Amino acid sequence: MVAMATKGEEEVPADRVPHLPWMRYPVDIDAFSGCPVAKLPRLDPRLAEALQRMGIESFFPVQEAAWMETIGPGAFERDVCINSPTGSGKTLAYALPIVQMLSTRKVRCLRALVVLPTRDLALQVKEVFDAIAPVVGLSVGSAVGQSSIADEVSNLVRKSKQDLYPTIDEEYVKMEPQTKVDILVATPGRLMDHINMTTGFSLEHLQYLVIDETDRMLREAYQSWLPTVIQLTHSIGQDPFWHGTDGKTLLHPLTTIRRLGVERGFKGKCYPRLAKIVLSATLTQDPSKLSQLELHHPLLLNSGTKRYRIPTKLESYKLICKSNLKPLSLIVLLQELQGNKCLVFTSSVESSHRLSTLLGFFENLPFKFSEYSRLQRESTRRKTLEAFKEGGIDVLIGTDRMARGIHIDGLRYVINYDMPPYVKTYIHRAGRTARAGESGSCFTFLRKHEVKTFDKMLKKADNASCSLHSLPEESIETLRPVFSSALKKLEESLESEASKKSNSGDKIPSGSKRKRTNQK
Numbered sequence: 182m183v184a185m186a187t188k189g190e191e192e193v194p195a196d197r198v199p200h201l202p203w204m205r206y207p208v209d210i211d212a213f214s215g216c217p218v219a220k221l222p223r224l225d226p227r228l229a230e231a232l233q234r235m236g237i238e239s240f241f242p243v244q245e246a247a248w249m250e251t252i253g254p255g256a257f258e259r260d261v262c263i264n265s266p267t268g269s270g271k272t273l274a275y276a277l278p279i280v281q282m283l284s285t286r287k288v289r290c291l292r293a294l295v296v297l298p299t300r301d302l303a304l305q306v307k308e309v310f311d312a313i314a315p316v317v318g319l320s321v322g323s324a325v326g327q328s329s330i331a332d333e334v335s336n337l338v339r340k341s342k343q344d345l346y347p348t349i350d351e352e353y354v355k356m357e358p359q360t361k362v363d364i365l366v367a368t369p370g371r372l373m374d375h376i377n378m379t380t381g382f383s384l385e386h387l388q389y390l391v392i393d394e395t396d397r398m399l400r401e402a403y404q405s406w407l408p409t410v411i412q413l414t415h416s417i418g419q420d421p422f423w424h425g426t427d428g429k430t431l432l433h434p435l436t437t438i439r440r441l442g443v444e445r446g447f448k449g450k451c452y453p454r455l456a457k458i459v460l461s462a463t464l465t466q467d468p469s470k471l472s473q474l475e476l477h478h479p480l481l482l483n484s485g486t487k488r489y490r491i492p493t494k495l496e497s498y499k500l501i502c503k504s505n506l507k508p509l510s511l512i513v514l515l516q517e518l519q520g521n522k523c524l525v526f527t528s529s530v531e532s533s534h535r536l537s538t539l540l541g542f543f544e545n546l547p548f549k550f551s552e553y554s555r556l557q558r559e560s561t562r563r564k565t566l567e568a569f570k571e572g573g574i575d576v577l578i579g580t581d582r583m584a585r586g587i588h589i590d591g592l593r594y595v596i597n598y599d600m601p602p603y604v605k606t607y608i609h610r611a612g613r614t615a616r617a618g619e620s621g622s623c624f625t626f627l628r629k630h631e632v633k634t635f636d637k638m639l640k641k642a643d644n645a646s647c648s649l650h651s652l653p654e655e656s657i658e659t660l661r662p663v664f665s666s667a668l669k670k671l672e673e674s675l676e677s678e679a680s681k682k683s684n685s686g687d688k689i690p691s692g693s694k695r696k697r698t699n700q701k
């Protein structure tokens with residue numbers, strides 16, 4: 182039985198043959214065994230050194246496979262679609278070829294755009310580019326809303342010569358690109374701000390477009406950023422020649438020498454191609470969604486034959502508990518995990534807030550926890566994530582917003598306090614652990630009536646086995662006396678928060694009214 186598909190969420194039987202012919206004959210990533218950095222053909226030695234400084238001695242299979250289709254024999258002739266498990270190294274799989282391809286560019290202008298759904302994830306990916314791009318002279322910028330738009334503008338575009346020397350010849354100004362970065366990592370909202378408002382910001386020279394977490398990006402419209410970007414990068418009508426006032430016609434000195442490839446469907450005309458890489462651990466197969474990408478002769482790189490794969494060293498457990506005692510079961514489980522780093526996922530910001538407020542009324546808990554949700558200020562969230570990464574906090578309680586792509590070293594445990602609504606949600610939540618070949622465990626709390634649905638859901642995730650984990654009844658019983666007073670304090674605390682907000686005129690957090698988001 183197919184999980185209830187809701188608007189925007191395509192849940193089709195994982196074993197159904199893909200609609201799109203090109204998805205039926207993927208390159209099997211498992212056919213690659215990875216290789217030492219020194220053995221990757223044509224890798225720029227400066228990049229090899231940078232990778233070694235990052236502690237990377239060998240490449241993962243997906244990175245080797247992607248390299249072969251971009252720098253190797255595949256030579257970027259086809260757009261690359263990567264469907265590979267969480268934590269398998271997809272970021273470097275696209276970052277390395279793009280940096281290598283741009284390492285020979287002569288003029289600095291925006292040639293690679295990487296778009297991701299959240300600021301945290303975008304900043305994480307920018308760190309990877311920052312570690313490799315500068316060694317070959319490339320500059321990397323970000324447009325994620327972490328700083329003011331004015332600061333971003335000054336980092337992204339230089340003042341045009343016309344502003345500096347009003348008498349300068351206009352034609353010369355048109356020639357000189359004003360973007361100060363070669364590679365831009367962006368979230369859709371800020372990208373659209375710069376497209377619409379930042380003078381000198383241009384995508385006309387773009388050669389590479391990467392869409393990470395593609396299934397989520399295609400599901401959430403984000404002010405129709407994708408059609409806007411695709412349209413702006415169409416070079417149809419872009420005259421590659423510069424017609425001087427003296428009647429001479431020259432090849433525009435700054436025309437991007439994109440990989441001129443004959444595009445199918447363009448009647449054989451030479452057409453500079455925008456090379457695209459799209460990727461996810463749960464890449465959509467929905468033709469209507471994929472058509473938005475205008476992929477050129479796409480090639481699918483897939484891990485194994487299943488639609489979804491979970492990390493090999495991930496162990497899954499389920500705990501069946503009474504819903505009214507779930508907070509106590511969570512405390513007992515967290516006590517068992519002895520302060521190891523752990524992410525706790527709930528179904529909504531409101532549920533995260535309630536749970537973390539309630540836990541605050543239990544004294545002497547043997548672990549430090551914090552809420553991590555949109556109800557908090559951005560600065561608070563950033564500090565919380567930093568403290569969690571550095572070990573100052575053991576447990577983060579949040580929503581699916583922190584499920585996509587975020588990598589936290591040493592994260593051993595993920596707990597689904599609320600059952601994930603879809604298999605994709607499960608894969609991305611559980612995928613915060615057992616990354617890069619490490620082991621990890623995912624515990625899911627279930628009420629009796631949820632077990633059957635959950636088991637069916639897990640069958641779609643590569644037939645993942647899931648053992649039953651039980652908690653000592655007596656440990657739960659010892660917490661019950663505190664529990665009832667904690668519940669009372671919780672209601673009082675939420676009431677006073679609500680009255681404070683209504684007195685101060687603050688909007689009640691949208692999270693408290695939010696329907697279940699199918700963010701995944």
Ligand SMILES: Nc1ncnc2c1ncn2[C@@H]1O[C@H](COP(=O)(O)OP(=O)(O)OP(=O)(O)O)[C@@H](O)[C@H]1O
Nearest residue numbers: 239240241267268269270271272273462586588617
């Ligand atoms: N070749 C490598 N050798 C060792 N570690 C690596 C290698 N490639 C990537 N890593 C590390 O593996 C971790 C996961 O990589 P990455 O975030 O790219 O995975 P991902 O496939 O994008 O995961 P997700 O689907 O969750 O976004 C990162 O911390 C990265 O530093």
